[in-house]
Amino acid sequence: MSAQLNTVMSSVWYVAKDEWRYWLRSKVAIFVLAIGLVLTLSSVIKTAFTMHGLSHDRNAMQNLSEETFMEQPDRHPHRMVHYGHYAFRTPSPLSILDPGIDAYTGNSIFLEGHRQNSAMFADQKQGTGLTKLGNLSPAFIVQVLAPLLIILIGYSTMSRERESQTLAFLVAQGTSIYTLIMGKILALFLVVCLITLPLALSGMLAIFQGESLFIVLGFLFGYVFYLLVWVLIVVFLSTLVSKNNESFTALVFVWILLCIAMPRVASTTASVSSPSAGKLETDFAVIAALRKLGDGHNANDPAFTKLKDSLLKQYDVETVEELPINFRGAVASASEAELSKVLNQFAEQRMDTELEQTQIARRFGWLSPNVAIRSLSMITAGSSIETHHRFLRETEALRLDFVQSLNKAHTEKLSYIDDINRNNGEEAWQRARVSAQNWKMIEGFSFSADSASTRFSRSVGAFAQLFTWATILVVLIRLAGRREI
Amino acid sequence: MMRQINREWRFMLRQRYVMVILLCSFLVSTFSVTTGLSEVNAQRQTIERLKQADIIDRTKAQAKYDDAGSLAYYSFHLVYSEPSNLAFAALGERDVYPWKHRIRMLALEGQIYESDAQNAELAQAGKIDFAFVISVLSPFFLILLFHDLIASERASGRHNLLVTTAKSVYALWGARAAVRFGAIFLCVLLPFYIGAAISDAALGAVLQITLWCFLYFAFWTALSIYLGRNANSAPRIASALIGLWALFAFVIPILGDLTIEQSIQAPKGSDILLTQREAVNDAWDLPVETTMEAFVAKHPEYKNDTNVEGGFEWKWYYAFQQVGDQVAAPISKEYRAAAHKKHDLAGYVSFFAPPMLIQRKMAEIAQTDAVAAFEYEQNIRDFHKSLRLFYYPWLFRHDEFDKSQLNLMPQFEQTLINSKN
Numbered sequence: 001m002s003a004q005l006n007t008v009m010s011s012v013w014y015v016a017k018d019e020w021r022y023w024l025r026s027k028v029a030i031f032v033l034a035i036g037l038v039l040t041l042s043s044v045i046k047t048a049f050t051m052h053g054l055s056h057d058r059n060a061m062q063n064l065s066e067e068t069f070m071e072q073p074d075r076h077p078h079r080m081v082h083y084g085h086y087a088f089r090t091p092s093p094l095s096i097l098d099p100g101i102d103a104y105t106g107n108s109i110f111l112e113g114h115r116q117n118s119a120m121f122a123d124q125k126q127g128t129g130l131t132k133l134g135n136l137s138p139a140f141i142v143q144v145l146a147p148l149l150i151i152l153i154g155y156s157t158m159s160r161e162r163e164s165q166t167l168a169f170l171v172a173q174g175t176s177i178y179t180l181i182m183g184k185i186l187a188l189f190l191v192v193c194l195i196t197l198p199l200a201l202s203g204m205l206a207i208f209q210g211e212s213l214f215i216v217l218g219f220l221f222g223y224v225f226y227l228l229v230w231v232l233i234v235v236f237l238s239t240l241v242s243k244n245n246e247s248f249t250a251l252v253f254v255w256i257l258l259c260i261a262m263p264r265v266a267s268t269t270a271s272v273s274s275p276s277a278g279k280l281e282t283d284f285a286v287i288a289a290l291r292k293l294g295d296g297h298n299a300n301d302p303a304f305t306k307l308k309d310s311l312l313k314q315y316d317v318e319t320v321e322e323l324p325i326n327f328r329g330a331v332a333s334a335s336e337a338e339l340s341k342v343l344n345q346f347a348e349q350r351m352d353t354e355l356e357q358t359q360i361a362r363r364f365g366w367l368s369p370n371v372a373i374r375s376l377s378m379i380t381a382g383s384s385i386e387t388h389h390r391f392l393r394e395t396e397a398l399r400l401d402f403v404q405s406l407n408k409a410h411t412e413k414l415s416y417i418d419d420i421n422r423n424n425g426e427e428a429w430q431r432a433r434v435s436a437q438n439w440k441m442i443e444g445f446s447f448s449a450d451s452a453s454t455r456f457s458r459s460v461g462a463f464a465q466l467f468t469w470a471t472i473l474v475v476l477i478r479l480a481g482r483r484e485i
Numbered sequence: 486m487m488r489q490i491n492r493e494w495r496f497m498l499r500q501r502y503v504m505v506i507l508l509c510s511f512l513v514s515t516f517s518v519t520t521g522l523s524e525v526n527a528q529r530q531t532i533e534r535l536k537q538a539d540i541i542d543r544t545k546a547q548a549k550y551d552d553a554g555s556l557a558y559y560s561f562h563l564v565y566s567e568p569s570n571l572a573f574a575a576l577g578e579r580d581v582y583p584w585k586h587r588i589r590m591l592a593l594e595g596q597i598y599e600s601d602a603q604n605a606e607l608a609q610a611g612k613i614d615f616a617f618v619i620s621v622l623s624p625f626f627l628i629l630l631f632h633d634l635i636a637s638e639r640a641s642g643r644h645n646l647l648v649t650t651a652k653s654v655y656a657l658w659g660a661r662a663a664v665r666f667g668a669i670f671l672c673v674l675l676p677f678y679i680g681a682a683i684s685d686a687a688l689g690a691v692l693q694i695t696l697w698c699f700l701y702f703a704f705w706t707a708l709s710i711y712l713g714r715n716a717n718s719a720p721r722i723a724s725a726l727i728g729l730w731a732l733f734a735f736v737i738p739i740l741g742d743l744t745i746e747q748s749i750q751a752p753k754g755s756d757i758l759l760t761q762r763e764a765v766n767d768a769w770d771l772p773v774e775t776t777m778e779a780f781v782a783k784h785p786e787y788k789n790d791t792n793v794e795g796g797f798e799w800k801w802y803y804a805f806q807q808v809g810d811q812v813a814a815p816i817s818k819e820y821r822a823a824a825h826k827k828h829d830l831a832g833y834v835s836f837f838a839p840p841m842l843i844q845r846k847m848a849e850i851a852q853t854d855a856v857a858a859f860e861y862e863q864n865i866r867d868f869h870k871s872l873r874l875f876y877y878p879w880l881f882r883h884d885e886f887d888k889s890q891l892n893l894m895p896q897f898e899q900t901l902i903n904s905k906n
Contacts, residue, residue: 075770104608120755121755134738135742260621261622272527278531280587284539361610385606
């Protein structure tokens, strides 16, 4: 049995070697392969440098922002609430292979009291607009261009044998058609390995930068598997038709459909079928809800009577002036807490709609392996929409945290009398302040993507899509092979 | 001639793979136009809803406050850029650049970069609009239709017979090419014409787009036929053509992008914001005169009205808001100039990348390109200015604010009309 297997293996290997010999002789295939390698390699190097630079810049900005905050002089604490703080989204280590949505969302958020700002300054907006169709990222090169290269190298792999009538000869000699097909698949698979090699090297770099080995392997496996699906598509269509040019036309057509048209059909369908109200629109609802809460700047707002009564009762005093704490600070703190609840409720709704849209687009992975690898790649690399949502949530926590600790200083360290008299001349103005020591509570913010296991569990769907593609293609190839004999 | 056309027409109808390509091109074009129409429709409806909510919200704010300072502080104003009638065909940059904001009379640099952007993951994938079908997909259809025009006859052994029996080379290949060209042109553009009729687009613009599409189609057809004229192996020609397509669509634009990004130095957006924030916040601790001097430099008409009594007056507050913008103005201008420069340079690059060229042309005609976004930004700045000029007399000249004046408040629509003139 094992001897038999050995013979099969060696003939598969022989077929693969023979295919490579053919490519080496024909020069076209080698030329195409060389282009593929140059493209992948240059994209890997270029993107690694770019993302490294971005990461460095954003970390530096983050530190600068924290320093300037802490260096502010003694002030009224509420001034610091409006002075605000910045949070920057540092890219995940695997972004050097797939920057994903990094350039399409703002990468910094201004955090201040009473409002949630959106992320500003998306790089794409300040760009040339030339990279609309594709960019020099390893993700784009391998997802879109590599399949085309595999087609150019392999379109004639089976149809050539038929056209030159060597196929009948080979089969008559006792080579099984499946051995032949396996050999061709193996030959093309070696091409896949060559193309993904630069990715693996860059992946190692990501591991050094703290990315989990598990997720990098999953990422690379996803790409190899994706290209294997393309190898199967090429071998299948090349087996199915009887002429080289038919095989070529059919494959190029399938490529346009799956790699160029389908991702865009997916995103268009998603945005048309599940339109999302923008932030501007939900903000109206926020404003309406906030009006009910009352303005936290105005301690006399009737909305805070209840708070006032309970505080007076708690400290057993008659007037707010007698309270051991600053009533205005207490109001600011209570209203910020309420407000943040409302803001978060709407923010969560907005993120849900966005995620829903994205899921619709991702479902197109059943129709195109390209859509599947796109989501798999971005999810595992930590450059998908989920990562951005995580950034939004973390920055909101940071915002509430710094605003509330300032409100705490306002309540506990600034006397109410000084506070209400702050506009009565220069001296009163100076007195209504707390020490700059209170600004030191700003903690270093550094953003990181979700944990490896979370990202992996999100990508299961995309893996399933690719796996289904591969299975169906294997079945189809068997059917096509049977027809051959 | 009619006879030849007729003959080729019937011949084409019998070729299955030509029919498949035609059908696919028609379907994909229809899909792009339909979704484009619904996208534009959704944008229009959003603007309508926002307009109504905006008025309700502002009316409430105006009812609650009586003094000019508070009114200016609590009134937000909707500004927007409505999609043109041709936007359905070229959605352009509208998924990257924001087209709606709500602003108030505070420092504008802090507000104008807010972007109520669409889903980033969808924006990254790109949309399939008609401009995309034309610029990227149609070259493929043309390559597939024309690269083996001659080679396929040679492969089936009819070539020499056809050439010797035909009246002239043009009567044979010309008629065949014309029929295929006409068929694919119609399949791709017919949905567009229907869309244009539905959305009431201007005839001139539609003709302009027709002309550009015709030239672009002619370019790829000529290229395909020319490269395929002496070929024996159709796949080799098609590979070369697809290689050219990849060169035009990806390689040249990407190289151009890298060169432009390297050569243009621009300030970071966040620098504008930081500068503006520092200026506005420092003003609270600076003497009132310092702020007022900087303010009066721009508005000398108020040089006798800068006295601030007590600790706080709205005019001081708004003066330092404006001074914040003034301080950030040089970086902001540089930032915008860099964006303009990049757009212009990208225009030169696109001369060497026909798919980019036609996409830019179509977005330009449909007013959905970066230039339209820049204009919208300028409209916001103009409107903000008119808002300030409306409130300043009430803030600085201590007149009792007469609420009936609110009827005279500047409207964004008026700014739009003024900018067109």
